[in-house]
Every structure is written in C-alpha cells, then in structure tokens.
Amino acid sequence: MSTHDSETTSDSQSTRERILAAAAEIIAEDGVTAKLSVRAVASRVGVSTGSLRHHFPTQQMLRDEVMQRVYDWVLPDSEIGNSAVPPRDRLVDCLRQVLAMTGAGPEARAAMDTVTATFIAVEQTEQVRESYLAMQRDGQRRVEEWLRVLAEEGALTDKSRIPQLARFLCSVLDGISLERALPAEDSLAQLETETLYVAADAVLNPQPRPAPR
Template sequence: MDTRERILKAAAEMIAEDVTAKLSVRAVAARAGVSTGSLRFHFPTQRALQDSLLARIYGHLLPGDPIQDRSLPPRERLLNCLRQVLALTGTNEEARAAWGATYRAFIEPEPTEPVRAAYLGLEREAERRVEHWLAVLVEEGALPPGDHTRNVRFLLTVLNGLSFERAMPTRESVLVAETQTLNAAVDQVFSTGPAPPAGPALP
C-alpha cells in the first residue's frame, strides 16, 4: 500500500471509530505511520484530505440502487441513496464547476420557456428518483402509505444545500457536518411520515 493509500485508510478508520474526529494532520499521520511532511505532500490542506476521504467513502458504496439492498435496514439504505446522489456532485473543485455550469445554464440567461422547460425536466427527474426510494420503503412497510411529496421536496432541498456547500469555501470539517446533516434528514423522514390528508376547502 502506497503512502497516499495508507493515509486515506488511517483517516477512514478514524472516522469509522468517531464521526466527529477532526482528522488533524498530526493525528492522521501518526495513525498512518508517516511523517506530517509526507502527509502534507499528498494532502496540502486538511480540506484536501477530507475531500479525498469523502470521495473514497462514497465511491465504495454499493453499486446500483442502494434502496434495493435489503440486507441493510431501511434507514441505512435511504442514507446510502442520499450519499450516492451527493457523490455525483464531486468534491470542492468539481462541485464549484458543477454549480458554475448550473448558473450559466439556468440563472444567468433570461428565463425563457426553453430554459424553464429544461430546468423543470431535470427537477422532475430528481423528484422521481426520491419518490422511487420512498415508494420502495412504503411497499415494505418501513414508511406509512400516503402523500410523501413534502418529504421528497425536503430531501431534495437538503441535497441541493449540501452540494452547494461543497462548492463554497466553508468550514474544513465538511465530512462531519455533511454526515450529521444527512443523518438528521433521514431521521426527519422516518419520524414525520406522509403529509396528513388535506382538509375541506375554505369557503
């Protein structure tokens, strides 16, 4: 195993043991059995190390559609689905490029009908994907039946926010904050269930 792989393996073990681990240069270097200078050579900043670790963790998720992996509990499967979509955003530089392309395609130009239709098509495809996840969980009895539209919108809003945060020069503990947010989002879906039936229209 080369030095870079040893560093990533050590950092992954630290996160597996404690999701709030700070991944300091000194601690990760000691765990990997390398010098801090060697770690800095491969990962010049703590953010670079965390971005690479984030990509590695998400890259090792189950291939295909995680919601179908019934060897895992429903909550873990939904969490893996969110991680898989977020992984498509990439890490810091990739996320900046993706959001830049989104801005140039849908925000910068005038909101003509073709622009609006193109964006709504992408939005609808994302909604279908999340609807599919929740429908599978409803069919299994893990979620109650009903209108889960609000949970679909909620999960998409969380994913959009996290992908945008990846593109911004924010705090260095992106991995920790992102993991906590995804777990909170999944907990919210399982605790709230579908929206209640609409009441009668007001006169």
C-alpha cells in the first residue's frame, strides 16, 4: 500500500489546503507570475514532491486552483441565483462586481499599469503565459457558472453556446476595464451601464442569425 493510499481523507484535504496556502504565499511574495516549482512549494509545506504531485499533477493545475481561491476571496458572493431579480439585472450586477476590482480613474490606471508591466511589457515566457491563462480561465469559469444558473431558469435557451457567450462577456469586461484607464467623458458610468445591458441582452435575448450565403 502506498503512502497516498494510507492517507486518510481528512489528512489528504489538510495537505491539499497547506499546499494551496504555500503556493498563495509565494505568489503574494513574488507576484502573480511567480514560479510555483514543485520543489519550492513542497519544501515550504514540508511534504515530498511525490505528495504534491499526487494532489496537483501539474504546476498549471496548482496555479489554476490558487487563482480560483484568490478570486473567491476577493469577489463578494454573487446574487445570480436570486430569482426575485430579473435575469438581465442579475447578470449586469455580476459583471459590475468584476469591474469594481479595477476601480476607476487613478485606480484603473494603476491596475492597467500592473497588467502591462506583468504580462505585456515583459518577455513572453511560458511562466508569464501560464500565469495569465490561469487568470483568464478563472474569469471564464465564473461567467460560465452565472450563465448556467440562468440557463437552468430558462433565461438562456442555448446551453451549448455558454462557453462562447462567456468569452464574449469577458471581452466586454476587458474593453471597459481598459476604457476606465483612458481619458473619458464625465458620463462614462452611464455609458458603461448601457454597454453592460446591451451585452446582457445580446446573451439572453439573441437575435436570429441570418443563414450563411
């Protein structure tokens, strides 16, 4: 019987949580593009590299899980399941929560400076790529979860398009985040609201697409 086979469920869960905590500490110390090497994380936790690989077979799986936990902590619980509120309003509110993380004006510019310095104005190493994709996947996953809830209510009829629609909404958020960092009109908040509702309506009430010629 292997060490992993004899490990109790509670011990296994505890080890997994300690691994995630150690990886989060490394990211907090060195930034989101920090290298989560198996040896470094295992050493900080005090477990073997084999034990770490048992819980997280790849560095990418570990990074994805850490980033998911970070955003679970940062973002408030969404009201996407509150059926007392119209679906489009709930979806817009969830999108606004994500935008709130970037702030506005000076905060938005500082956030964009960080993104540029971390992911754009640097050598595009595999580590940088993996770090960015972990954040992107987590954003995509969250939006897909919101759309699945609405689909279960019947507010979104074509479940097969959820990944595509989530990607569209993430692109809308990226555009608004960038716009917030740029010189803008005083009425930007109103324009954002209109844009978010247009995006929500495009997802929840799609117009028939013309047949290809």
